[in-house]
Amino acid sequence: MNVAVEHIATDQPPDDAKARDLDYGWQPGNRIELLENGEAYFPAVFEAMRQAQREILLETFILFEDKVGHELQGILIEAAQRGVKVIVSLDGFGCGELSPAFLSELAEAGVAVQMFDPAAKLVGIRTNWFRRLHRKIVVVDAAVAFIGGINFSADHLSDFGPEAKQDYAVQVSGPAVADLHHFALAQSGRQVRTRRGWRRRQQRPSLWPTHTDDGLVRLIYRDNLQHRDDIEEAYIHALSKAQKRVVIANAYFFPGYRLLREIRNAARRGVQVQLIMQGQPDVLLAKLAARMLYDYLLKDGVVIHEYCQRPLHGKVALVDDDWSTVGSSNLDPLSLSLNLEANVLIRDRAFNHQLYESLETLARNHCQTMPEKRKPRLWLWRLTVGFLVFHVMRHFPALTGWLPAHKPRLKPFESQAHDH
Template sequence: MNSAVEHIATDQPPDEAKARDLDYGWQSGNQIELLENGEAYFPRVFDAMRAAQREILLETFILFEDKVGHELQGILIEAAQRGVKVVVSLDGFGCGELSAAFLKTLADAGVMVQMFDPASKTLGIRTNWFRRLHRKIVVVDAEVAFIGGINFSADHLGDFGPEAKQDYSVQVTGPAVADLHHFALAQSGRQVRTRRGWRRRQQRPSPWATDSGEGLVRLIYRDNLQHRDDIEEAYIYALSKAKKRAVIANAYFFPGYRLLREIRNAARRGVQVQLIMQGQPDVLLAKLAARMLYDYLLKDGVVIHEYCQRPLHGKVALVDDDWSTVGSSNLDPLSLALNLEANVLIRDRAFNQQLYDSLATLSKNHCQVIPAKDKPRLWLWRLTVGFLVFHVMRHFPALTGWLPAHKPRLKPFESQAHD
């Protein structure tokens, strides 16, 4: 038996989950930098790993055996061999195509590899579709952290071709890294030392910091226990506070009615609301689902752009001049009702402007504007179909969590399976 490679539970066992149900507050004095696409992200995160002295914690939904995956593998092996503690948590579906040899090479070098909800193929098809570990977090030496939507795969680089993804992550340094480090440790099953600021709170911190100072960061996450709606609620609360502008760029957009209503209400009271959606989707159903909601939003003044240069994979938003969020969570049923996700909320004017400028360039140069229609054709049919599809997509993923295949479990990995 090889203890360096383990299977981890779909959800934390009840006793562990209770101990790890923590709310992270706002931390001030941070430095936040937007990293757009793999060209900015991979060099920065790889340099941080190469400089690691004590610890690397990594969670990702996808890791492929391509040029990015092999470079990451080499960096992690080299770090482990020089005595750095390296813990890698991979999703059993997103990383289901990794070869035994690739994982065994990591494990043999001393990297602790964990696979979230792995499942063997049935008739050549993977069946573990739902309740995924969708977070993308890297924390190095508890001093620098990266969080966003970028996986470790070459399709986040422009030279991949027309299917290269448009995406975002952030690098964080400062006090908020301690929260990200604590969270990553707890979720990976490692022992954590709880400090006073991480005790469970009767009242959760507001998604809108009371101070409007610079460098404020708060970690929020979604699980299937006590934090089911935290990310969705943060969007709703921020939009309710919007006075000037709101921009949401999201790859898979099919949120609940409360969030849709808040987007519409913001536009009604004069907020400049802009959505950037997929125009060239990697999943056609995502585009069709989002378009069912367009008429509802367009008639109240929401401006909708479809990004057409390549697949949009980002999960970012900003409100007014200093509130932003970046993370792994889409605004669709899987992310909002089932997957394990993590975002950071940011109150910082410079970062907000940097994100706004990036999205403005995107919408101006590479998007088409969806025109508002005075009288949409077949509106009653579209309304009926949209209603049915909406509720099926909103509730079906959550129902799958009741299936026996997704009961929590923690079992060691047998090395013979990789020989």
């Protein structure tokens, strides 16, 4: 028996172009719950899937065949067998090691499995490195949604050991779920209904709502079409509005000039600005690149912490007492210039306070703080190397455009089902 596994290229517009190019506005009256690490995330998202009656939409960058991956597989198979429509979109690089048997078991049960930009290995090396489907979104029955930075892998659980990741996601209930559902369905290449509130708009919704009621949520995303800079612009706009405090916890920190300048300017005008970076990174280059920027920020009063308990994988930030963002986007060239990403912006005092308390505990108990004045004898060397690395990294996305693997494509294939 041959089982078809779909390949999608969501850089290309689906049939419903109006549904594809969307600007989602602020939605009031939502309930937002912070989910820290796999211990909070997996039980919540798995229980929602087990209760699904009509539909499960899932996008993830990484799915491993470990205890988390197998539990997810079992839940999705059981849901599909009881008649739930299940659509799973995976990244061809992040999920490139999944076995044909694992995928076939899903497809045989009726799960629609989709792979973004798959590519065969060249002399044992994967070639589809750039422009990844990096979003992590789950929407169940168009009633509850999950979005953040947590993949479906056991390395998000503390019992994984010293390499277990520190990360965050949110569970959203309320009107904003309709936007997340509509977005996830459109990105999967399915036909979606376009209601009045979702029609393409001539002017984009404000990044900063005029009213300040709690429970406001807005979905933002970046693609390589009309929304290349939306997430970066949201950060820049929020920083420009900051009056009291800013906390940014980001795994891979190497933003562009404009964002760096807004961080520095906020500190200069007296805002308490704290950055939480990786102290024990899973990618050493990420730590080295971020440290090239330290002197530029420290001299203007930015406080920089390095989280040293385990690898930091979070992509969260807060401004003052009510603005927050949680999602999949790092602040580096890959996320800001190449990857397909999604965040939610949140205006809610209780959520902001909860996130602040979590990050403050992290900074106070598990981080080392970088000294304001670093060793003078290394200053010129750091300045020179930092200048070169910064400009290479900032032009890196444009350079990758010359690589063939940079071009996502739509190509169906069949995997041979395994024998039972």
